[in-house]
Amino acid sequence: MFAPPALAQSLRGALDWLPPGSLNLHELTQRPQEIQAGGERQSFFAEYGRLAFRSPDVLGGNARKAGLSCQACHPNGDANRHFFIPGLSDRPGRIDVTHSLWSAKGDDGRANPLEIPSLRGVKGRHRLGFDRRLGSLREFTRNVIVLEFDGAEPEPLLLDALVAYQQTLAPGLAPGQPPSQAPGQVPEQPLRFEDDLRDFTRALGVLRLPLAEENAALTNRVTVMLRSQVGFMHERFEETAPQQILEGWSQELRGIAVLADASRWPEARDRLGALRQQAEQPPAVLMTAAPRSLYDPEKLRIWLSKPVR
Ligand code: HEC
Incomplete structure (x- = not known):
C-alpha cells in the first residue's frame, strides 16, 4: 500500500484541506528558475535544506496536510506571484500568514495579507519581514515553522540546513537573462x-x-x-x-x-x-x-x- 507521509500532496492535499479555488493552473505548471550561487555543487547542509524547503513535513497543521512547503510560496527561492487562497488572500501573490487556518497560536485575529517576497539574495538582507523586525534568517525561519505554520520545534541541524539553502539563493539574473529584466523577475520554466x-x-x-x-x-x-x-x-x-x-x-x-x-x-x-x-x-x-x-x-x-x- 502507498502511504504518503503526512499527505504530502499539493494537488489532492490542497483539495481536501484548503478552501475551493486555492489551486491555480499557472502555479502548478510553471516554476521560476532556481539560481544558486555555486550551482548544483553544494554542501550537505545546503542540499538537506533544499530538500527540507520542499517538504511539507517541516510545517504543521493544515499547511502540512495540504502539502504546502516553503517551496509552495517561495518556488525555487522566488515568490509565487499566483498564490491565492480565498479568504486569506486579497490579490494573487499575497497571503495572510497569521491566520487561524495555519495556526491558532499565530492567529492575530486580523485579515492582513502580505506580499510573498522572493528569497533571492536574502543572505544580504539585514532586516526581514514586512515589519523589518528580525535580522536573523535563522530566527525568522524558526518563527515561520513554529509560529506561523504550527510545525514542531525544528532540530538545530534542520534549521542550519534551511538557512544554508536560503543563503545560496543568488540575487542575480539567471544565465542568459537579458539585463533589462528587473532583478527578481526571473523567467519561468x-x-x-x-x-x-x-x-x-x-x-x-x-x-x-x-x-x-x-x-x-x-x-x-x-x-x-x-x-x-x-x-x-x-x-x-x-x-x-x-x-x-x-x-x-x-x-x-x-x-x-x-x-x-x-x-x-x-x-x-x-x-x-x-x-x-x-x-x-x-x-x-x-x-x-x-x-x-x-x-x-x-x-x-x-x-x-x-x-x-
Ligand atoms: C503560505 C505561504 C508561505 C509559506 C508556506 C512560507 N512562506 Fe515565507 N513568507 C510568506 C510571506 C507572505 C512572507 C512575508 C511575511 C512577512 O513579511 O512577515 C514571507 C516571508 C519570508 C521571509 C522573509 C524574507 C524577507 O526578505 O523579508 C523568509 C526568510 C521566509 N519567508 C522563509 C520561508 C521559509 C524558510 C519557509 C518554510 C519553512 C516559508 N517561508 C514558508 C509566505 C510563505
Missing part, C-alpha cells in the same frame, strides 16, 4: 516530470551522509522528506503502471529507514545505491506515461475544472 525526477535523484544524495555516519534519526527524517517528493510525482499520474513504480520507490525509502533502525547499515547503503540507479535510469513506462499525466497542462486544466472528485 514549464514544470516537467523529467525535472521533478532529476530533482528527486539529486535529493537522494542527501541520504548518503546519514547512512555513512550511521545516524538512524537523520536517516528517518530524510526518508520521510524524500517520500513526500515521490508523493508529488505520484499524484500527477493517473495510470496504475507508473503509480506502482513510484509506490515501489516510496517502499524502498521506507525499507531503508527500517534497515537503519535495525543498524543494518551496509544493506541500507546498498538499497540506496539501487534506488539511485533506478531513478537515474527510470523504467520506460514512467517516461511514456508522463505526457498523459497531470504534468500535461491541458490534462491538469481539465482535472481542475471537475467539480467533485
